[in-house]
Amino acid sequence: MEKITLPNGVRLLFEEIPHVRSAAVGIWVGSGSRHEPAHLSGISHAIEHMVFKGTRTRSAAQIASEMDAIGGQVNAFTTKECTCFYVRALDTHLPQALDVLTDIFFEPSLSESDWETERGVILEEIDMYEDTPEDLVSERLFAAAYRGCPLGRPILGTPAALRRLRAERIRAYMRENYRPDRIVVSMSGRFSARDRDFLLARFSALAPLPSLATEAAAFAPAFTARHKDIEQNHLCLAFPALPYNHPARYAQQVLSGILGGGMSSRLFQTVREQRGLCYSIYSFSVGHEDTGLFCLYTALGRETERAALRLVADIVRQFADEGPTRAETERAREQVKANVLMGMESTSSRMNHMGRSELLLGTIPSSEEIMARYDAVTPEIVRDLAGQLFDFSRLCFSAVGRAVRTAQYRRVFSD
16 A cells, blocks of 8 residues: 655555455545534535536536446545545546545535535435334434534534525635645555556645544433324433544444444343344444444334343343453454455445545554454453443433433433
8 A cells, every 4th residue: 555645745555456456546535514603504515516507617417427337436424524435346447536525525506506406415314214213213322422522513504504504605614624734645456556556646626724623522411302293212322432543442342342333232122122122223333533423223112122121230230349250251342344345345345444444534544453453452441441432320211202301301311
């Protein structure tokens, strides 16, 4: 893997894999929803949509037609921490794919008429989230845990902010926040020296700008309930956890695997298989620059939720006290390692790993380094971490469905 840092601060990563016939290329920008002021909530996601509406030389239809003609894929996504624009194409068509990708990144038209149309699409997307309880319960959890902080606002933005937003402000925001020191270009697969030089030349043209600071997040325990007339209640518990660059993040992943990472996990086996109190139950962690959440999710009927929540709380408390067995630790560790290694066999996954790691961590751990970190996780390390994380006085809780009052949920965990 080759890394080049341009004088303006842009970092470019090149990993050549000669035995494949395609390449994946991503332009990663350290500008996501947590970097937005409240009155511009959703602008990062709006940029993700708007760059595909056309450039100075291509219409939206031409972008789609050109990529379809070469069998390529072009897309983008926005997170709370970053935005990524990416393509994947055969090596023979990579020059054209790179031309399209850099065109939408550097020369989007961002017209007012296009924004009037795309605003409606994004508002429909927000409505879709409202109709997806599993997403809604997590979104409300974040809003409660980080109330008053940019990290608590939704990636899609709010309808009020989007209706006020104008295309001119989108153009200005892109100029102000897409700074060279926040940009990482990642390419993995089969490519030529010409492809590499094209990207170097294109990004060398950016003028350097001073770095921007990120507003710190502040976690606060909270309970929230949203009534929705649906068959199942969707519940999410969260504890403050590790930021994405914390050295114990590998142990946290193993912990999640043991507690709720699959069909052999404690939560699945006890709450669903043995007691039949729910259909779906799992755990996951979310890391950010300066904070994180460890979450437990379940979907169940209102008549079983009290018993299920009491059981979940008992399992979590017991886990914090006693920790996992050696067999559980080894099983979860091998499961996580297999997922990482199998993912590394895809050029898209390798591109994502390089780009995300360089942007967020400032370094790119090798597969061998990652495996060594997982192998170093012991039952004792997991137990100690669980004891630190699972403090019910700092619990954040979200419910969506035929939910009861938050005071009743609080009593479940305090009794």
